[in-house]
Amino acid sequence: MADVDVIAVLQEAIAGGGPLWLQVLLRVAGAFGMALVPLVSVVFLIWESRKVIARMQDRLGPTNAGTPAGPWAIFQTVADAIKILTKELIIPEGADKVVFIIAPVLVVAVAIAMWAVIPLGPPETGLQVVDLEIGAFYVVAIGSLAPFSMIMAGWSSRNKYADVGAFRAVSQIIGYEIPQIMSLLVPVLLAGSMSLQEIVASQDVAYAISVPLVALVYFLAMLAEVGKLPFELAEADSELVAGYFTEYSGMMFGAFYLGEFINAFTGSVVFSLLFLGGWRGPFVDVVPWLGPVYLLVKAFLVFNVMNLFWASMPRLRIDQVLAFNWKALVPMGLVVFLVVALTDKLMWRAGVPEGWARAAGLLLSNVVVGGATALLLVWYKRRLMRRRAARFAPAAVPAKAEA
Amino acid sequence: MDLLATVPLSWYLILGAALFCIGVYGVLANRNLIVIMMAIELMLNAVVLNLAAFARFMEPARIQGKAFAIVTYATAAAEAALGLALIISIWRTENTVAVEEIDLLKG
Amino acid sequence: MSLSVVLFLVFAVLAIGAAIRVVFCHRIFHGAMWLIVSFFGVAAIYMLLESPFLAGIQLFIYIGGVAVLTVIAIMVTKRVMAPNQRTLNDPVSAGIVALALFGVMVWMILSLPLPMAPTAPVIEGGLELLGAALVDPQGFLLPFEVVSVMMLVVLVASLYLGRER
Numbered sequence: 001m002a003d004v005d006v007i008a009v010l011q012e013a014i015a016g017g018g019p020l021w022l023q024v025l026l027r028v029a030g031a032f033g034m035a036l037v038p039l040v041s042v043v044f045l046i047w048e049s050r051k052v053i054a055r056m057q058d059r060l061g062p063t064n065a066g067t068p069a070g071p072w073a074i075f076q077t078v079a080d081a082i083k084i085l086t087k088e089l090i091i092p093e094g095a096d097k098v099v100f101i102i103a104p105v106l107v108v109a110v111a112i113a114m115w116a117v118i119p120l121g122p123p124e125t126g127l128q129v130v131d132l133e134i135g136a137f138y139v140v141a142i143g144s145l146a147p148f149s150m151i152m153a154g155w156s157s158r159n160k161y162a163d164v165g166a167f168r169a170v171s172q173i174i175g176y177e178i179p180q181i182m183s184l185l186v187p188v189l190l191a192g193s194m195s196l197q198e199i200v201a202s203q204d205v206a207y208a209i210s211v212p213l214v215a216l217v218y219f220l221a222m223l224a225e226v227g228k229l230p231f232e233l234a235e236a237d238s239e240l241v242a243g244y245f246t247e248y249s250g251m252m253f254g255a256f257y258l259g260e261f262i263n264a265f266t267g268s269v270v271f272s273l274l275f276l277g278g279w280r281g282p283f284v285d286v287v288p289w290l291g292p293v294y295l296l297v298k299a300f301l302v303f304n305v306m307n308l309f310w311a312s313m314p315r316l317r318i319d320q321v322l323a324f325n326w327k328a329l330v331p332m333g334l335v336v337f338l339v340v341a342l343t344d345k346l347m348w349r350a351g352v353p354e355g356w357a358r359a360a361g362l363l364l365s366n367v368v369v370g371g372a373t374a375l376l377l378v379w380y381k382r383r384l385m386r387r388r389a390a391r392f393a394p395a396a397v398p399a400k401a402e403a
Numbered sequence: 404m405d406l407l408a409t410v411p412l413s414w415y416l417i418l419g420a421a422l423f424c425i426g427v428y429g430v431l432a433n434r435n436l437i438v439i440m441m442a443i444e445l446m447l448n449a450v451v452l453n454l455a456a457f458a459r460f461m462e463p464a465r466i467q468g469k470a471f472a473i474v475t476y477a478t479a480a481a482e483a484a485l486g487l488a489l490i491i492s493i494w495r496t497e498n499t500v501a502v503e504e505i506d507l508l509k510g
Numbered sequence: 511m512s513l514s515v516v517l518f519l520v521f522a523v524l525a526i527g528a529a530i531r532v533v534f535c536h537r538i539f540h541g542a543m544w545l546i547v548s549f550f551g552v553a554a555i556y557m558l559l560e561s562p563f564l565a566g567i568q569l570f571i572y573i574g575g576v577a578v579l580t581v582i583a584i585m586v587t588k589r590v591m592a593p594n595q596r597t598l599n600d601p602v603s604a605g606i607v608a609l610a611l612f613g614v615m616v617w618m619i620l621s622l623p624l625p626m627a628p629t630a631p632v633i634e635g636g637l638e639l640l641g642a643a644l645v646d647p648q649g650f651l652l653p654f655e656v657v658s659v660m661m662l663v664v665l666v667a668s669l670y671l672g673r674e675r
Contacts, residue, residue, distance in 0.1 A: 020513065099543065133637055137566045144574025148546070151581050155539065163585070174578065194637070410518045410558070412624040418522045418555070420615040422529055422548075424608045429533030431604035437538055437583055441545050444576055445529050448552055451564070459559045460625050466640045470650045472564060473640075476571055477657045481664040483576040487583040488668035494587040502599070 027129075034129050035112045037120070041296075042261045046077045049261075049307050056311035084257075087250035095247065096156040103153040104248065104255035110145045111262040114138075118269055119197045121279050121291030128197065135196035136188050139270055140181055143225060146263070147173050153256075157247040165246070168318045172224055172231060175325040180221035182333030186214040186340050187274045190362075200278035208275040210359035213336050213366040215275040217329060219302075222271060224321065226263040228306050230313040231321055268302035269295065276302070332373065339365050415456035422449035434501045436490050440483065447479040518558055525551030542581045549573050563637055 047062070051072070054061025062073035091100055117135040120127035132138050147170040154166020188194050190211075191202040208215040224231040245256045272278060276298045279291030316324070343365040344358070352358055422445055429442025451472050458468025497505055528548035535541030549572045556565035643649035 024513075096539070099539070132562055134562050134566050137563070137570070141566045141570040141574065144570050147574070147578050148581075151578070151585070152543075155581075155585060167582075167585075170578065170582070177574075409512070409514050409627050411626040413619050413622075414518065414522075415555070415559070416619045416624070417616055418525070420612055420619065421526050422552075424612040424615070425526070425529045425533055427611055428604050428608035431607060432598050432601045433533065434599045435538060437580065437587065438533065438535070438541060440583075441532055441541060441580060444545070444572070444580075445532065445548065448549065448568075448572070451568075452552055452555065455556055455559050455561055455564050459561065460627075466636065466643050469561065469564065469636075469640050470643060470653070473567070473644070474650075474653050474657055476567055477661065480571050480575055481661055483579060484668050485664050485671075487579050488671040490583055491586055492671045 031116065031129050034115050034118075034120075038112060038115055038262045038265055039258075041265055042258060043077045043081075045265055045303065046080070046261055047074060049303075049310075050076065052304060052307050053311040056308065081254070084254035085251055089250040089252060090247075092157060092159070092247050094158040096158075099152045099156040100247075101252070103149045103156065104245075104252045104259070106149040106152065107146075107259035108255050108262070110142055110149065111259045111266060114142045114266050114270075117196055118266075118273065119200060119279065120295055122284060122288045123197060124288045125291060127292060131195055131197050134194045136184055136194045136199065136274070139196075140177070140184060143180075144177060146225070149259075153245055153248070159247055162246045169227070172227075172318070172321055172325075175322055176221045176224035176231075176329070179217050179325065179329040179333035180225060182330075182337050183214045183218035183221060184274065186211055186337055189337075189341055190344060196273055196278075200273055200280060203277045203280060204355050205359035206275065206277040206280075210362040211275075211336075211340055211366050212363070213332075213370050214340065215271075217333050217336065218275065219271060219305075220329060221333075222267045223306065223309065224325070226267045227260060228264060229310045230316045232310075232315050264306060265299065265303060268306065269299040271302050272298035336366065336369050339369050412456060412460045416453060419449040419453040419456070422446070422452065436493070436502055436505075437487075439502065440486050440490065443486075444479065444483060447475065447482075451475050451479075514558060518555065521551045521554040521558070524548075525555065538584050539581070542577065542584055545580070546573055546577050549577065563640070 051061040062076040091097060116129045117132050117138050118128065119131065123131075150166050150169045150173070154162045154169075157163075187199050187207050190207065191199040193199065193202075223229075245253060248256060272295060278298075279295045281290060281294035284290050284294065340362060343362055347358055347361045352361060426442045426444075426446035426449065429445065430439050433439055433442065454468050454472045454475065458466070458472070461468075493499075493505060497507075499505065525548050528544045528551060531544040532541045532548060535544065549568060553565045553568040553573075556562075556568060644654050645651055
């Protein structure tokens with residue numbers, strides 16, 4: 001082969017020149033690298049979840065159960081993975097084979113596909129597979145593919161429990177997409193672009209501080225989308241046997257489990273990008289590689305808040321879940337979106353400068369909406385209590401008349 | 404590999420025409436109402452593909468094509484929702500989804 | 511054989527092949543799966559046409575909405591899933607009609623003086639222009655509002671049609 005300077009060719013390809021096939025190859029390699037990030041983090045996060053939840057529930061969690069798991073059982077996830085991989089893959093006889101096998105593959109594929117637009121660091125480091133101009137919309141669109149794997153899993157199992165579980169999970173996810181989109185539109189509105197990199201770049205004041213109500217709505221909607229407690233009825237370990245993946249065993253079940261954790265982690269990362277300022281933090285402009293560190297720390301914190309919910313809350317029933325969505329979250333999402341849009345436009349008209357002044361204005365509007373909602377809820381509860389007391393009081397009258 | 408050669412517009416239009424005709428066949432030949440719905444969705448897909456191809460090739464500064472495409476998408480989604488609600492309603496009363504057996508208005 | 515031609519052919523064959531599997535399916539559930547594959551192929555072609563917004567809408571509305579609805583309808587009406595039932599209704603004349611239509615359309619397309627390449631480069635900020643046009647009274651505000659009213663009507667109608675009897 002001719003005397004080719006490999007390093008120079010690679011550098012040229014990274015910079016944007018060079019032969020086409022090399023650029024394509026580099027892109028593919030970058031995509032693979034990005035796909036490894038959630039997979040590797042999940043290995044750590046599963047262990048961390050189990051330990052932290054156990055401690056919150058006043059027990060120890062996985063300890064050094066034997067030789068391979070290491071001190072504090074840090075290799076517990078590896079042990080779990082080995083166990084799952086060595087189990088037999090059972091396909092029920094009446095099941096639709098092709099669809100049955102594709103469903104878990106689709107879950108993990110969709111979960112990882114979301115990472116194509118997530119910027120781990122500032123643009124100088126180039127830690128993003130592609131900066132689509134519709135980044136936030138892409139996240140939502142890929143998330144809407146999630147109900148499919150559930151339907152496919154539930155339907156192909158030919159099992160009544162799986163069927164019912166699939167329907168419930170799908171109705172939950174489809175319902176909660178609406179407040180998720182409504183609240184996701186607010187950072188898009190305030191930043192003026194759907195590109196995730198630009199949303200992060202425009203957060204001189206993190207949106208969780210200027211529009212906390214929107215962040216709350218997004219957090220709750222995301223909890224329901226990824227299926228964490230209190231919206232965990234898709235799994236429902238004690239109710240529906242195991243929901244839509246009842247008939248799955250071995251690595252196929254492992255794929256669902258993995259997909260759920262990857263979804264939860266991705267949800268926390270997207271929340272940190274949209275509302276917590278993503279890779280922004282002190283000294284990022286000096287040392288750009290601090291960006292991923294900040295983002296992962298923030299995502300880790302959000303993930304642990306979800307763990308807190310998991311450790312302490314009971315599970316809601318399907319009718320409670322859907323009622324909460326359609327009667328509380330959707331109107332709240334709509335109202336707060338309208339109020340924020342109106343406030344932003346008024347402030348722009350009034351010439352309020354960008355930065356802290358605008359953030360204060362938005363915070364004020366959020367507090368007003370939140371206060372009004374709280375008052376409404378208190379009034380509604382008082383009315384409900386009064387009605388219940390009035391309904392049960394007349395029962396005392398016939399007893400008195402009889403006596 | 405020659406980077407400069409792009410796909411000519413007629414190829415996109417022929418693809419749209421093919422999808423549309425497959426949809427036409429699906430509507431005409433199938434008995435099951437739901438497969439007919441799916442074929443109608445294919446046809447609408449082909450239409451929007453046409454719109455998008457024209458919007459790209461003929462002067463992209465005019466965004467009429469994309470706006471039309473968005474309106475068509477909204478209409479298609481609404482029509483699919485309503486159609487499937489109708490199908491489920493028919494299923495509840497007639498207990499069939501075969502097209503020839505739903506003839507209450509006949510004669 | 512440039513890269514875009516190769517990609518176009520791959521996704522076009524995928525879309526058309528999946529569409530054929532949809533209309534010829536023996537089991538409706540598999541037909542719905544092939545429909546989703548066809549939608550993915552078309553979404554990829556939108557990306558080739560440099561409109562990621564339309565590709566996103568395709569993913570979101572068609573696959574995440576219409577296809578999910580179709581599959582739920584299939585699951586609800588699941589008696590007519592037996593593979594031995596006759597599913598096609600006079601396929602020969604339908605095939606003749608479809609092929610004739612295709613022939614006429616292709617002849618019409620090939621006889622038009624269409625551009626071989628895009629006449630102008632993609633403009634930056636096309637998405638903002640689109641958004642601005644959708645709320646511009648001289649632009650597309652009226653269709654936008656009519657579409658939202660139509661959606662409301664369809665929402666109420668579907669709820670009414672699907673109510674508990």
